[in-house]
Amino acid sequence: MKNEKLLQAIGKIDDELVYGAIEYKRAKKKNTWVKWAAMAACLCLVVAMVPAVLHTINPQNELKGLEISENFMYEGVEYYIIGDDDSPEHYGFPAEITGELAGKQNAYLFRDENNDLLVTDEKSDIIVFEYALAPCTAAKIIRYGDSWYSAVFVGVASSDTDTSKQLNLATLYQIYNVNSYEDIQSIRITPYESEGLDSFYTTEGRWIENFYLYTKDLISHSADEFNLLVYEDCETEEDREAVDSFFKSDFCKLNIETNSGLIMRLQLYPTTGWMRSINGHAYYMLTDDMLSWYNSHLE
Amino acid sequence: MKDHEIIDLYWERNETAIARTSEKYGSYCHTISYNILNNDEDAEECVNDTWMGAWKSMPPQRPNNLATYLGKITRNLSLNRLKQYVAEKRGGSQTDLALSELEDCIPSSTTVEQITEEKELVASLNRFLYSQPEQKRNIFIRRYWYLYSIRDIAGAYEMSESKVASMLFRMRSELKAHLEKEGISL
Numbered sequence: 001m002k003n004e005k006l007l008q009a010i011g012k013i014d015d016e017l018v019y020g021a022i023e024y025k026r027a028k029k030k031n032t033w034v035k036w037a038a039m040a041a042c043l044c045l046v047v048a049m050v051p052a053v054l055h056t057i058n059p060q061n062e063l064k065g066l067e068i069s070e071n072f073m074y075e076g077v078e079y080y081i082i083g084d085d086d087s088p089e090h091y092g093f094p095a096e097i098t099g100e101l102a103g104k105q106n107a108y109l110f111r112d113e114n115n116d117l118l119v120t121d122e123k124s125d126i127i128v129f130e131y132a133l134a135p136c137t138a139a140k141i142i143r144y145g146d147s148w149y150s151a152v153f154v155g156v157a158s159s160d161t162d163t164s165k166q167l168n169l170a171t172l173y174q175i176y177n178v179n180s181y182e183d184i185q186s187i188r189i190t191p192y193e194s195e196g197l198d199s200f201y202t203t204e205g206r207w208i209e210n211f212y213l214y215t216k217d218l219i220s221h222s223a224d225e226f227n228l229l230v231y232e233d234c235e236t237e238e239d240r241e242a243v244d245s246f247f248k249s250d251f252c253k254l255n256i257e258t259n260s261g262l263i264m265r266l267q268l269y270p271t272t273g274w275m276r277s278i279n280g281h282a283y284y285m286l287t288d289d290m291l292s293w294y295n296s297h298l299e
Numbered sequence: 300m301k302d303h304e305i306i307d308l309y310w311e312r313n314e315t316a317i318a319r320t321s322e323k324y325g326s327y328c329h330t331i332s333y334n335i336l337n338n339d340e341d342a343e344e345c346v347n348d349t350w351m352g353a354w355k356s357m358p359p360q361r362p363n364n365l366a367t368y369l370g371k372i373t374r375n376l377s378l379n380r381l382k383q384y385v386a387e388k389r390g391g392s393q394t395d396l397a398l399s400e401l402e403d404c405i406p407s408s409t410t411v412e413q414i415t416e417e418k419e420l421v422a423s424l425n426r427f428l429y430s431q432p433e434q435k436r437n438i439f440i441r442r443y444w445y446l447y448s449i450r451d452i453a454g455a456y457e458m459s460e461s462k463v464a465s466m467l468f469r470m471r472s473e474l475k476a477h478l479e480k481e482g483i484s485l
Contacts, residue, residue, distance in 0.1 A: 002485040003401040007394075009420045010443045011374050015367040017428050021440035069301060080301060154303065192312055223361040230359050247359045248312060267310065278307055281361065 065147040071154065072117035074107055074128055074140075077175075078155040081117075081142050092263035093131075093139070093150040101148070102141040103130035109142075134260030136177035138279075154279050167282035169218040176258050181205070181212035185257040189268060189297075192251045200297050207297070214290040218275070220282035226274070229285075247272060270294045302365040309357035316357075317350045324366060328373040334393050334446035335377040336384075345380060349373045374444070393446040401443065403471040406479040415483045427477045431470070438463060439470050 069083035082088050089095050109117045109126040117126065131139035131150070140151040153175055156167060178184060187208060189200040202208065221229070230247070234240045250271045256264040265278040273291060275284040286294075300319050308316035328349050332342035352372040362368035381394055415423075428436050438456065441447045449467070453460040478485075 002405045003398045005417070005420075005485050006401045006404060007378070007398060007443065009417055009424060010440075011371060011378070012417070012421045013428060013440070013444065014425050015364045017425065017436070017440055018367045018370065018444055019364055020433075021437040022445060069304070071301060080304075086300075086304070154301075223363065227359060227361070241355075244355065244359060251310070251312070251358070253311070278303075281303065 066144055066149060070117065072109055072119070072128075072151075074119055076156060077137055077153055079140055079151040080154040081144075081149050081151045083149065088150040090263070091139075091150065091152045091265070092257065092261045093152075097141065097148045097150045099143070099148055101132050101150075102143065103132035103135050105129050106140065134177065134258065134262050136260075136262075137175040138177070138264075139262055152279065155281065167220045167277060169215050169220070169277075169284060172264065172277055172279075172282070173212075173216060176262055176264050177260070178212075178256075178258055178264075181209040183259050184208045184212060185259050185261070187211055188253075188255045188257070189294075190253045190255075192248075192253065202297075207293075210293050211290075214287060214293050215275075215284075218284040218287070218290075220277075220284060223281055223283065226276075226283040230272070230274075268294070306357060306361060306365060309354065310361075317354060320350060320353060320365075320369065321346075324369050327366060328369055331370055331373045331445055332377040334448070335374070335381055337393070341380060342377070345373055345376045348376050352376070393448050396448075397443055397446055400467065400471060403468070404474045404478065405485055406475055406483055415485065420478075420483055420485070423478060423481045423483050424474075426481075427474055435466060435470060438466060442467055 066081060066083035069081055069086050071078055071080050073079070082091065082093070087095070088097055094101070106128040107119045108122065108124040109128060110120045110122070110124045111126075112118050119128075125143070125145050127143040128151070129141040129143065131141050138153045142149040142151050156171075173179070182205075186201065186203045191199060230243055231240055234243060247269060250269045252268040252270060254266040254268040254275065256266065258264070267276045267278065269275070270286075270291065273286045275286055275290075276282065277284070300323065305316060305319045305323065308319060325346060328346045329342050332345040332349075333339065336342050336345065349369055349372045353369060360368075378394065428439065431439070434456070438452055441452050441455070442449070447455075449460050449463050452458075453463045456463070
């Protein structure tokens with residue numbers, strides 16, 4: 001039926017339109033300070049106290065902590081603040097984040113009416129610091145009220161909506177302040193479905209030197225390009241499912257630990273010949289050199 | 300939890316991916332399915348099937364927008380299920396009403412009876428929607444993508460139901476004219 005066809009086609013309109021129509025936002029945290037400020041304001045009026053009292057009500061005093069991880073942008077880089085629902089160790093920070101880890105102060109943040117965190121010139125209780133143990137673009141320390149958090153880079157802003165295009169591996173290394181193989185402490189590869197694959201961990205210079213050499217010039221591909229390439233030869237749904245299951249069995253975690261302890265989290269698909277950066281969502285097609293590096297560690 | 304982190308859990312074949320997805324998007328997908336099926340139990344099953352679909356498709360899929368990615372799976376599953384019910388004469392959902400409304404948008408047959416490919420139709424719909432003012436566009440999408448009832452839409456926009464209904468009526472006429480102008484034939 002023609003109207004059914006239309007209903008089906010409407011189901012395929014742009015994501016942006018669909019999302020825009022009903023923009024999904026996490027429920028706003030209750031801004032209890034607003035209520036208290038309003039009550040205090042009323043009280044002031046009723047008892048005719050000096051309006052100056054209002055200045056002592058600092059909205060940020062109500063900040064308790066970040067239950068849920070969230071993101072913010074600073075100098076064209078998107079950061080993910082590791083909230084109480086995640087673990088800083090996964091990214092190479094100490095398990096407990098304290099003020100001692102804060103280096104040079106970078107910026108203040110505030111919450112706008114949409115509950116998003118934005119950079120501001122005015123002083124606030126949410127402050128971005130360099131990570132004292134590894135001052136670089138990849139890692140920041142955040143003071144949120146009286147609590148301390150770590151934040152890690154998750155992407156770079158771009159005029160192009162597809163940010164991953166800019167995240168060549170050389171850029172990624174720079175973000176982590178890795179300027180030569182000597183800045184890498186270790187490489188760990190852990191297969192997920194380990195049948196036929198061994199896990200691999202090395203701190204040896206010769207392995208690391210070659211790894212760095214074979215990866216530093218890799219060019220990034222976007223998720224769309226990656227999907228196009230991996231499904232290129234698929235004609236049927238079964239073909240696509242076969243590719244899916246092959247990728248699943250090929251999947252390894254690849255953690256590159258820098259000398260300062262930060263962990264660059266990547267994913268490696270050694271048989272299919274792909275690598276992916278979790279931060280920045282960029283995909284890299286592996287070169288023959290890199291593949292033989294991987295294969296030689298198995299020997 | 301951020302979407303990219305949830306997607307990473309799928310890619311890591313970590314089964315908590317489903318729990319996290321359900322926490323964040325369970326009610327979103329349930330609403331879509333309920334609007335179509337008008338039944339909580341059926342909607343719940345479709346939402347669970349959505350998680351299965353997500354688990355099977357990621358990797359290698361890495362959606363740019365997880366909400367609409369899941370929403371589309373739910374919408375398709377729910378519309379398919381509705382087809383079965385229509386055959387069994389169970390109905391009464393927003394979909395029947397929306398379908399009858401969409402009759403208004405069907406372009407008159409052209410002399411060249413060439414059926415338009417779905418891809419062209421979708422592109423034409425995108426053009427039409429992008430050309431609309433934001434509020435009208437969103438109301439149209441809420442009605443015909445999300446299958447919200449006119450009452451729900453009126454509530455969300457603090458408008459009267461008759462205002463929403465007449466706005467949609469005008470948009471359907473505009474869409475019909477737009478499709479005809481673009482030479483679309485269904």
